[in-house]
Structures are given as C-alpha cells and as structure tokens.
Amino acid sequence: MNILARIGAYFLLMGKVFRLPDRQRTFWRQYSNELEKQGLQSLPIVVIISLFIGAILTIQAKINTENPLLPTYTTGLLTRETLLLEFSSTILCLILAGKVGSNIASEIGTMRITEQIDALEIMGVNSANYLILPKILAFVTMMPFLVIISIAIGLVGGWGVGAFTDVITVADYLTGIQYAFNPYFIWYGIIKALVFAFIITSMSSFYGYYAYGGALEVGKASTNAVVRSSIVILFADLLLTKLLL
Amino acid sequence: MIEINDIVKSFDGSTVLNHISASLEDGKVNMIIGQSGSGKTVLLKSIIGLHIPDEGDILYDGRSLTAMKEKDLRLLRREMGMLFQGSALFDSLSVIENVKFPMQVFSDKDEEEMEQRARYCLQRVNIPEHVFHLMPGEISGGQQKRVAIARAIVLEPKYLFCDEPNSGLDPRTSLVIDQLIKELTEELGTCTVVNSHDMNSIMEIGDNILFLKNGVKEWQGSRQDIFHSDNEALDDFVFASNLYKEVKRTHLLHQQ
Structure with a gap:
C-alpha cells in the first residue's frame, strides 16, 4: 500500500469506527474493560518513569544552573516546566506508544489473522466500531489522569532529590516549583496528550486491523504501529506547540 | 436458496x-x-x-x-452462521461466552434465556458441561470446531x-463434525x-x-452422480487415491 492509499484507508477505517454502537450495553462493557487495560494497567510504568525522570531532571537542572547570578529556586522551576510542557505529555505518550500501541496492534492483528474479525463481520457486527472505538475512547478518557499523575509523581521525584541528597535544599525546590506558575501549561499538556492518545490508539488499531499473513506480519504491524505513531506524535507536538503556546 | x-x-x-x-x-x-x-x-x-x-x-x-x-x-x-477453518473463537471469551456472543449483540433475550440457549446449543454439539467455562485455548481442536458450530447455530441461521x-482434525473427529x-x-x-x-x-x-x-x-x-460422471478433471480429483478408484469400481460393478 503506498502512502496515499494508506492514509485513505486510515480515514475510511475511522469512518467505520466512529458510528453509534449497535448495543450500548456491549459497548460500555468493552469500554470499561479498556479503561482498565489501557489506562489502569499503564499506571505502574507511568509512576516509575515519572518518579525517576523527575529526580534526574532536578539533578541535571541543578548542574546546568550552577551560576551565582541565577536564583537558587531555578532548579525547581526548570524541573516543573520541563515536566509540564514536555515530559508528562509528549515523552510519556512516546513511551505509552510502545506499551499501549504494540498491545493494541498485536491484539487486533492476531484477531485478523485468526479470522476472528471475519467472524464478527459475518455475524453482522461492525468489527471496526466494536473493537476500536472502546479502545480509542478509553485511552483518551484515561490520558488526562495519567498526565496529571505523571506531573505530580515527577515533582515528587524532584523533591526526593532535595530530601535525600545534598544537590538542592527542599525549601529551594519547593519555592522553584511554585514560582511564576502558569496553570495554562497544565491544560497545554493535557490537550497535547489527548491528541497523542488518539494518534496512538487509532494508528495502532489501523496497523493491526490491516495485518495479514501470520505471526511475523503481526509482529511487523506492531513495530510499524509504534514507530509510525511516534513519528506522527512528534509532528503533532510541533504543530500543537506552535498553535497553543 | x-x-x-x-x-x-x-x-x-x-x-x-x-x-x-x-x-x-x-x-x-x-x-x-x-x-x-x-x-x-x-x-x-x-x-x-x-x-x-x-x-x-x-x-x-x-x-x-x-x-x-x-x-x-x-x-x-x-x-448467516459461519464455521471458520481455524474455528475463529474469540480468545478473550470463555466457551459459553463465545456462544452467547451473537445473542448479546443481536437478541433481546435476558441473561437467563441466553444462558439456557447457549447451554442447549453446546449440548446439541456434544460439548460436556465442564468445558463450558474453559477458554478456547484450553480445549482440543475438535471441541473448538464444535463450539464454533454451536456459535454459528445459536441464532438459528437460514x-x-x-x-x-x-x-x-483426525478422521474420527472429522466424521463427527460431518x-x-x-x-x-x-x-x-x-x-x-x-x-x-x-x-x-x-x-x-x-x-x-x-x-x-x-x-x-x-x-x-450429487455424490451419486460422481460415480457416473465422465468429466475427466472431476475423475482426476475425486478418484486420485487408489482407495477411491476401488470404491468407484466396486460401485459400478455393484450397479451392473
């Protein structure tokens, strides 16, 4: 499939996905399963990565701001801004593209090659709507919570550096993370993450849905889903940053 | 038709x-x-x-x-009901949930009615009760085919x-499925x-x-017509094995 055909196929698939589900009861059950699978099960990795990155950012920020002309709270300020503006939205979504994206592409791809999607179609079920819509909506729903948790845990990681090492004092760090706070940056991070969540789930579903052949092709579909959704996330990041900031 | x-x-x-x-x-x-x-x-x-x-x-x-x-x-x-080559049972659902699935999507039956109908269809294809709550990966290929048949007939297709x-499938299980x-x-x-x-x-x-x-x-x-057909391609395909050549010879001799 050339790139134009692929883009066309993606939009046609989204046309099939965004329709009213046949059965609301079945949809809500699928949706709640996906909230748990895509959202809650991503929580441990979000917490671990955010905690460590928060701590590492604080140490790096301190090294780069060792200048008597800069106020001592600059380290905390830099940590907060990096977390709010880039890490807890873009970098987190790039990481989740690996976890959630590969999971979705391999699940749907396996269903394709084992004829489970054909079975749904033969039963008269809109397979794209039944399989993909709950995944997209569930991940988009969970994403703001994951972003906020990531920011909070990242800030805790930075606080840990102050509390357990002599890199920075806790007082300076706390002053820094509260200094000149702009609440819009949280919304900026959340808006970006919502778009990225849609990109991850829809592109991964697309690659899984059109997988064919055997296990090898499902593996390729999964890899393509992660690599290409990551690239699209970076383009979208650039565009949204230009538009929103 | x-x-x-x-x-x-x-x-x-x-x-x-x-x-x-x-x-x-x-x-x-x-x-x-x-x-x-x-x-x-x-x-x-x-x-x-x-x-x-x-x-x-x-x-x-x-x-x-x-x-x-x-x-x-x-x-x-x-x-329509369809039995796929690889059964195509949904991996994430148990045997009985697979059979209930078409009813959940398309019928207005309540949970108890669906349960009863699914059990009836599974019993009709000779699936033992202890298998009902196993996952498709935990049952044999022959059982998977029978569960897939139960799922295909649950809405009484035309x-x-x-x-x-x-x-x-082995010859004996194939015969059961046939x-x-x-x-x-x-x-x-x-x-x-x-x-x-x-x-x-x-x-x-x-x-x-x-x-x-x-x-x-x-x-x-029909299968009876096969014995009297003079279509060479059909003969080559159907009577490719010696066993079926012998079956045809015996059948024709018997008719004479």
Missing part, C-alpha cells in the same frame, strides 16, 4: 473466479470442492460478501447481495457456511455451504456438489 449468477472475481489482473453460476439449495449440504488454488475460498468469501464480485450477482432468496446497502448487508449477515470444517453438519442442516432446514477438499466429507455428506478447477465451474451434481 442462494443463487450465484455468472460471477467474476479478479485480483491484480489475475482472474480467480471465471463466470461461475450455481444454485445452492435449502435443507441440503452444498459442497464446493476443488484442488488448492481452484478458487473455493474466494467463491465462499464472495458468497458471504467478504469479497465483492467484479461481475455477476449473488441472490439470497431473491435479495441481491451486490446491490445491498451496508445496513441491509449487515441485516442479512444476521441470518444460511450456514463452513470453510474446511475438517482441516487439522455428521453434525448434516444433522443440523436437516434439523434447521438451512442452506448449508461447505468448502472442502476432504474426500470422506464429500462422499459422506455432499448433497449438491460444485466442482471448481482453475476458477471455472467444471461440474455440478
């Missing part, structure tokens, strides 16, 4: 089905047979609407498949399609279409047989 009217299907310039016409009757096991690559699967997928023919039409009791809008096609598919129902397909066809009066190259199945349950070669319909008739 399903009528196939002069259908043509090509992929990348290569014609896979070349002007095929046939009638598939209700209450009978209609078999599509032929060697690998003869176009059986493409024909079956065209009949069920997974492939759209380039030319020709398929009529379901007079309703044109190719002229149908997507909504009507989905309604028609609710009248049309039942089976793609290579015996692939990967008998089950035959019994259900007679019991429910479905128009059953079986895609197979298994000679035992053809001779056991084939009421109306459609033989394809290189995408062309070579021959159509």
Whole structure:
C-alpha cells in the first residue's frame, strides 16, 4: 500500500469506527474493560518513569544552573516546566506508544489473522466500531489522569532529590516549583496528550486491523504501529506547540 | 436458496473466479470442492460478501447481495452462521461466552434465556458441561470446531457456511463434525455451504456438489452422480487415491 492509499484507508477505517454502537450495553462493557487495560494497567510504568525522570531532571537542572547570578529556586522551576510542557505529555505518550500501541496492534492483528474479525463481520457486527472505538475512547478518557499523575509523581521525584541528597535544599525546590506558575501549561499538556492518545490508539488499531499473513506480519504491524505513531506524535507536538503556546 | 449468477472475481489482473453460476439449495449440504488454488475460498468469501464480485450477482432468496446497502448487508449477515477453518473463537471469551456472543449483540433475550440457549446449543454439539467455562485455548481442536458450530447455530441461521470444517482434525473427529453438519442442516432446514477438499466429507455428506478447477465451474451434481460422471478433471480429483478408484469400481460393478 503506498502512502496515499494508506492514509485513505486510515480515514475510511475511522469512518467505520466512529458510528453509534449497535448495543450500548456491549459497548460500555468493552469500554470499561479498556479503561482498565489501557489506562489502569499503564499506571505502574507511568509512576516509575515519572518518579525517576523527575529526580534526574532536578539533578541535571541543578548542574546546568550552577551560576551565582541565577536564583537558587531555578532548579525547581526548570524541573516543573520541563515536566509540564514536555515530559508528562509528549515523552510519556512516546513511551505509552510502545506499551499501549504494540498491545493494541498485536491484539487486533492476531484477531485478523485468526479470522476472528471475519467472524464478527459475518455475524453482522461492525468489527471496526466494536473493537476500536472502546479502545480509542478509553485511552483518551484515561490520558488526562495519567498526565496529571505523571506531573505530580515527577515533582515528587524532584523533591526526593532535595530530601535525600545534598544537590538542592527542599525549601529551594519547593519555592522553584511554585514560582511564576502558569496553570495554562497544565491544560497545554493535557490537550497535547489527548491528541497523542488518539494518534496512538487509532494508528495502532489501523496497523493491526490491516495485518495479514501470520505471526511475523503481526509482529511487523506492531513495530510499524509504534514507530509510525511516534513519528506522527512528534509532528503533532510541533504543530500543537506552535498553535497553543 | 442462494443463487450465484455468472460471477467474476479478479485480483491484480489475475482472474480467480471465471463466470461461475450455481444454485445452492435449502435443507441440503452444498459442497464446493476443488484442488488448492481452484478458487473455493474466494467463491465462499464472495458468497458471504467478504469479497465483492467484479461481475455477476449473488441472490439470497431473491435479495441481491451486490446491490445491498451496508445496513441491509449487515441485516442479512444476521441470518448467516459461519464455521471458520481455524474455528475463529474469540480468545478473550470463555466457551459459553463465545456462544452467547451473537445473542448479546443481536437478541433481546435476558441473561437467563441466553444462558439456557447457549447451554442447549453446546449440548446439541456434544460439548460436556465442564468445558463450558474453559477458554478456547484450553480445549482440543475438535471441541473448538464444535463450539464454533454451536456459535454459528445459536441464532438459528437460514444460511450456514463452513470453510474446511475438517482441516487439522483426525478422521474420527472429522466424521463427527460431518455428521453434525448434516444433522443440523436437516434439523434447521438451512442452506448449508461447505468448502472442502476432504474426500470422506464429500462422499459422506455432499448433497449438491460444485466442482471448481482453475476458477471455472467444471461440474455440478450429487455424490451419486460422481460415480457416473465422465468429466475427466472431476475423475482426476475425486478418484486420485487408489482407495477411491476401488470404491468407484466396486460401485459400478455393484450397479451392473
């Protein structure tokens, strides 16, 4: 499939996905399963990565701001801004593209090659709507919570550096993370993450849905889903940053 | 009744089905047979609407498949049951949940009615009760096929399609599956279409047989007609093994 055909196929698939589900009861059950699978099960990795990155950012920020002309709270300020503006939205979504994206592409791809999607179609079920819509909506729903948790845990990681090492004092760090706070940056991070969540789930579903052949092709579909959704996330990041900031 | 009217299907310039016409009757096991690559699967997928023919039409009791809008096609598919080559049971659902699935999506039955109907269908295909709550990966290939049959008949379809129902099964289990397909066809009066190259199945349950070669319909008739056919391609295919050559010789001798 050339790139134009692929883009066309993606939009046609989204046309099939965004329709009213046949059965609301079945949809809500699928949706709640996906909230748990895509959202809650991503929580441990979000917490671990955010905690460590928060701590590492604080140490790096301190090294780069060792200048008597800069106020001592600059380290905390830099940590907060990096977390709010880039890490807890873009970098987190790039990481989740690996976890959630590969999971979705391999699940749907396996269903394709084992004829489970054909079975749904033969039963008269809109397979794209039944399989993909709950995944997209569930991940988009969970994403703001994951972003906020990531920011909070990242800030805790930075606080840990102050509390357990002599890199920075806790007082300076706390002053820094509260200094000149702009609440819009949280919304900026959340808006970006919502778009990225849609990109991850829809592109991964697309690659899984059109997988064919055997296990090898499902593996390729999964890899393509992660690599290409990551690239699209970076383009979208650039565009949204230009538009929103 | 399903009528196939002069259908043509090509992929990348290569014609896979070349002007095929046939009638598939209700209450009978209609078999599509032929060697690998003869176009059986493409024909079956065209009949069920997974492939759209380039030319020709398929009529379901007079309703044109190719002229149908997507909504009507989905309604028609609710009248179909399908047994896939690899069973195609949903991995994330237990055996009984797989059978309940079509009812959950399409019927207004309450949970208890669905449970009863699913249990009835599973018992009808001889699945023991202790298997009901196992996952598809935990049961044998023969049991998976039977569960898939139970799922296919749970909404009492008018049309039942089976793609290579015996692939990967031992001869004894194959016989059980064949008998089950035959019994259900007679019991429910479905128009059953079986895609197979298994000679035992053809001779056991084939009421109306459609033989394809290189995408062309070579021959159509009953399993009794096979013995008297002078079609060389059919003879080569059906009586390729010495065993069936002997069966034919004995049959003809017996008739004389």
